[in-house]
Amino acid sequence: MNVKLFLIILACVLWWPLSAATTYTVVLDPGHGGKDPGAVGRKAQEKDLNLSLALEVGKLISEQYPDVKVVYTRSTDVFIPLQTRADIANKHNADLFISIHTNSAESSAASGVETFILGTDKMEKNLDVAMRENAVIKLESDYKTTYQGFDPNSIDSYIMFELMQNSYMEQSLRFAELVQKGFVGQLNRDDRGVRQAAFWVLLKTACPSILFEMGFISNPEEERFLSQPSSIHKMAQTLVTAFGTYTHKQAVKKEVVKTEQVKEPAAKEVKTKPAQKKTYYAVQICASKTLLAPNDERLKGRECEYIQVGEWFKYYTAAHTDRIKTEAARNKLKKDFPDCWIIKIEK
Numbered sequence: 615m616n617v618k619l620f621l622i623i624l625a626c627v628l629w630w631p632l633s634a635a636t637t638y639t640v641v642l643d644p645g646h647g648g649k650d651p652g653a654v655g656r657k658a659q660e661k662d663l664n665l666s667l668a669l670e671v672g673k674l675i676s677e678q679y680p681d682v683k684v685v686y687t688r689s690t691d692v693f694i695p696l697q698t699r700a701d702i703a704n705k706h707n708a709d710l711f712i713s714i715h716t717n718s719a720e721s722s723a724a725s726g727v728e729t730f731i732l733g734t735d736k737m738e739k740n741l742d743v744a745m746r747e748n749a750v751i752k753l754e755s756d757y758k759t760t761y762q763g764f765d766p767n768s769i770d771s772y773i774m775f776e777l778m779q780n781s782y783m784e785q786s787l788r789f790a791e792l793v794q795k796g797f798v799g800q801l802n803r804d805d806r807g808v809r810q811a812a813f814w815v816l817l818k819t820a821c822p823s824i825l826f827e828m829g830f831i832s833n834p835e836e837e838r839f840l841s842q843p844s845s846i847h848k849m850a851q852t853l854v855t856a857f858g859t860y861t862h863k864q865a866v867k868k869e870v871v872k873t874e875q876v877k878e879p880a881a882k883e884v885k886t887k888p889a890q891k892k893t894y895y896a897v898q899i900c901a902s903k904t905l906l907a908p909n910d911e912r913l914k915g916r917e918c919e920y921i922q923v924g925e926w927f928k929y930y931t932a933a934h935t936d937r938i939k940t941e942a943a944r945n946k947l948k949k950d951f952p953d954c955w956i957i958k959i960e961k
Contacts, residue, residue: 638861639683640675641703643713643815644668645825648693653718655831658841660716661691666843667828668714670850678854682861700818704956707937710789710860711823712853713815716840718832725833726804727797730825731786732817733810782957783923785822792856793826800852803829820956826853891960895940896933899951901926914950921959930957 644664646652652660665688672684685706687699703711717728790808798805806827816823828849829836839845896919900912905927908917918929932943940956947954 637683638679638681638710639685639706639708640710640712640857641685641687641706641708641819641821642668642672643687643699643703643711645713645715647688647691650693653716653831655718655837656834658831658837660718660831663716663828663831663840663846664714665689665691666846667849667853670846671712671714671853674850674854675857679858679861696815697818699815703819703821703823708819708821710857711816711819711821713813713823713825715825715827717827717830719830720832722833724830725836726806727794727829728806728827729790729794729808730811730813730816730827731783731790731808732813732823733783782822783926786816786824789822789856789860790824792859793824793853796852796856797849800855801848818955820958892935894933894935894959894961895937895956896930896959897940897944897947897951897954898928898930898957899947899954901928903927916950928957930959933959 644661644667646661646664648661650661652664654660668686669689672686675682675684683706685702685708687702688694699713717724787808794805794808797803811825813825816825829840831837831840899916899918900906902912903926905920906913906929909915913929916931918931919933920927920929922928932940932947934940934943937956944954944956
């Protein structure tokens with residue numbers, strides 16, 4: 615074999631798994647679908663608006679960021695259970711999860727955009743929104759088994775969220791604030807703020823995640839705006855701009871000057887590269903606002919490490935760079951910790 619050809623093939627073989635492993639993956643989740651229409655306006659249905667925006671966002675990300683992998687929880691008008699949506703994100707090792715929804719209220723005057731992250735701060739204030747979005751659970755057969763006895767209409771069920779805060783709260787909050795700022799500043803939409811609420815689909819995704827409410831279908835003026843293709847495109851571009859800022863990536867567009875056309879400076883300053891952090895997958899078993907003693911009953915005798923996120927101490931075990939091995943460990947741990955889940959850690 616030609617030596618030059620051999621070296622090219624060898625380089626490709628060595629490069630491919632590395633590039634595949636480092637691909638950034640965003641999961642777009644159009645809420646509702648199929649037998650679940652979501653909120654209904656005078657003419658439009660939420661499930662259709664959600665899908666239109668998600669598809670346009672995915673299209674623009676693929677065009678502007680060809681190195682990013684886009685995954686949809688649904689790309690057609692089909693019903694997808696909440697747990698399955700989270701499972702799709704985790705199966706694809708998502709780096710970011712965006713759930714897209716349309717709001718509704720009893721008053722036709724309610725308007726504006728709001729972006730949610732998982733949390734229990736002011737839970738009672740946002741409980742009605744969480745209950746409405748989680749209510750789709752009851753359309754599933756045997757939902758009490760799938761969702762471990764969680765009842766979307768019972769206030770008592772939401773107490774569990776206090777103990778199961780998301781490990782990605784800081785990253786989720788940063789992205790949520792960028793989205794909210796973009797819609798208010800660029801599209802002049804009414805600002806309902808970034809809020810915390812107990813959404814099942816955010817709880818079960820092992821990555822930074824938000825649930826975005828694009829506007830009120832119950833408001834005739836907003837329904838008209840949300841139903842226009844031009845508005846869908848503007849909203850999608852605003853979301854993609856926030857995505858680009860969040861990921862610190864430079865959009866790759868056709869008009870960008872090729873690298874070889876850029877002149878190098880006469881002299882280069884030699885800089886020491888910072889140490890590369892490794893990504894680990896681990897099983898989080900509990901969270902506490904106070905440090906736990908090694909013999910605390912919540913740890914059930916397990917040797918654990920912890921990370922601190924805000925005022926929360928997140929306790930985890932079975933950290934490994936191989937997600938498959940961590941998933942195997944999680945399956946064993948579920949006997950003692952039924953609500954444990956996989957998280958990503960960089961160190």
